Amino acid sequence: MKNLILALGAGLIIAAPAFAQNSPPKPTAEQLAKTYEEDQLSLEKCGVPRNAADDYRPTPLLPDQTRAHRVTTDQKFHVETVAKGLANPWALAFLPSGNMLVTVRKEGLRTVSPNGRISELIAGTPVIENKFALFGMHDVLLDRDFAINRTLYLTYVTTPPGGASTGYLVRAKLSADEKSLTDYTILREGTIARRILQDNDGSLFVVTADITTPYVSAQSLASGAGKVLHINTNGTPRGDNPFAPNPKADPSIYALGVRDPQSMAFHPVTHDLWIIENEPRGGDELNVIKSGKNYGFPLISYGRDNDGALLNGGLTQKAGLEQPVYFWTPSVAFSGMIFYTGDKLPKWKNSILAGGLSGMQLVRIELSPEGRVIGEEKLLRDMCRRIRDVRMGPDGDLYVITDHEDGEILRIVPN
Numbered sequence: 001m002k003n004l005i006l007a008l009g010a011g012l013i014i015a016a017p018a019f020a021q022n023s024p025p026k027p028t029a030e031q032l033a034k035t036y037e038e039d040q041l042s043l044e045k046c047g048v049p050r051n052a053a054d055d056y057r058p059t060p061l062l063p064d065q066t067r068a069h070r071v072t073t074d075q076k077f078h079v080e081t082v083a084k085g086l087a088n089p090w091a092l093a094f095l096p097s098g099n100m101l102v103t104v105r106k107e108g109l110r111t112v113s114p115n116g117r118i119s120e121l122i123a124g125t126p127v128i129e130n131k132f133a134l135f136g137m138h139d140v141l142l143d144r145d146f147a148i149n150r151t152l153y154l155t156y157v158t159t160p161p162g163g164a165s166t167g168y169l170v171r172a173k174l175s176a177d178e179k180s181l182t183d184y185t186i187l188r189e190g191t192i193a194r195r196i197l198q199d200n201d202g203s204l205f206v207v208t209a210d211i212t213t214p215y216v217s218a219q220s221l222a223s224g225a226g227k228v229l230h231i232n233t234n235g236t237p238r239g240d241n242p243f244a245p246n247p248k249a250d251p252s253i254y255a256l257g258v259r260d261p262q263s264m265a266f267h268p269v270t271h272d273l274w275i276i277e278n279e280p281r282g283g284d285e286l287n288v289i290k291s292g293k294n295y296g297f298p299l300i301s302y303g304r305d306n307d308g309a310l311l312n313g314g315l316t317q318k319a320g321l322e323q324p325v326y327f328w329t330p331s332v333a334f335s336g337m338i339f340y341t342g343d344k345l346p347k348w349k350n351s352i353l354a355g356g357l358s359g360m361q362l363v364r365i366e367l368s369p370e371g372r373v374i375g376e377e378k379l380l381r382d383m384c385r386r387i388r389d390v391r392m393g394p395d396g397d398l399y400v401i402t403d404h405e406d407g408e409i410l411r412i413v414p415n
């Protein structure tokens with residue numbers, strides 16, 4: 001079967017479908033080079049079929065929107081295993097004690113010591129029951145004043161007894177001995193919340209998913225799904241949210257029209273809010289999120305639905321809908337991103353580092369000062385690991401966690 005897919009991939013290099021566009025500039029040959037072949041090599045090496053085996057490549061509106069130059073830096077590094085034996089860890093946070101706090105998808109919260117000792121489940125962790133392997137315990141974020149208030153935020157999906165699969169955003173406090181959660185408060189209930197980010201003023205941005213066909217939520221202002229939300233730390237909407245005056249809108253909505261964002265970070269210079277979101281089958285997007293803007297899913301997309309069908313006839317642009325800064329076909333299936341701002345890996349400073357699940361890679365994205373993608377570096381491909389989260393430690397080292405039954409915390413350190 002693998003050989004068949006490879007053969008099909010090699011033989012079926014078809015022209016991109018012509019979409020209703022006003023003669024967009026075509027990407028250069030150099031921009032198109034290598035990507036697909038590299039992905040085929042990845043398939044051959046790691047043995048996991050990607051989710052688009054036919055080289056579907058809709059034409060970008062802008063020439064620098066996809067298939068950027070492959071770059072390599074001479075940043076020498078090696079990978080250390082900090083911990084292993086975590087069953088599908090999802091997110092990582094660094095505690096003032098030096099321990100790490102880790103969410104484990106089907107279990108809840110654990111701590112991991114710097115030398116890799118994994119704790120028992122933290123008492124008071126919500127019970128995670130799920131019909132869908134895609135969901136479980138998701139993100140953990142320490143409040144900016146955690147050292148004083150011991151407050152953290154969690155996102156997760158569980159199925160209460162007799163109920164349906166439900167997403168939660170909660171606030172809780174971690175005891176001083178790091179063994180239990182107290183003061184447990186539900187801030188939002190219902191939508192599938194993924195990542196959480198805290199702004200300088202203390203407010204929270206939360207990205208939520210709309211992954212159920214026919215994707216009726218992402219464009220609905222009445223729904224909190226498929227959105228970027230902006231709320232206070234007590235769960236109330238920010239007063240200046242763009243749709244707050246609309247009585248039919250969820251007042252927490254900051255931006256709409258996203259599908260399954262699992263990555264979110266502030267740009268270190270401009271402080272713009274950047275996310276990466278996963279489309280169903282190809283077309284994963286890097287977006288800069290602005291208040292009140294509509295990011296288009298599922299009205300426009302550079303990907304297709306999971307069954308291969310075109311989304312909205314394959315439309316990729318429309319007036320009033322935002323274009324992604326950049327997109328990937330086939331999908332890398334991103335989860336977790338940072339702008340690396342440390343000094344340990346200076347050649348990567350201010351790059352985006354984003355983890356790929358089905359792509360089994362760490363992608364380094366170089367940006368121009370204007371915020372355009374000028375190069376992509378593919379890292380950790382030889383490991384064939386699904387990279388779930390990417391974080392910078394207090395020491396400036398780079399950490400990733402891998403999404404496997406024997407999931408690991410890995411540290412990427414300079415040689």
Ligand SMILES: [Ca+2]
Pocket residue numbers: 257285295296297300301322323324
């Ligand atoms: Ca979009």
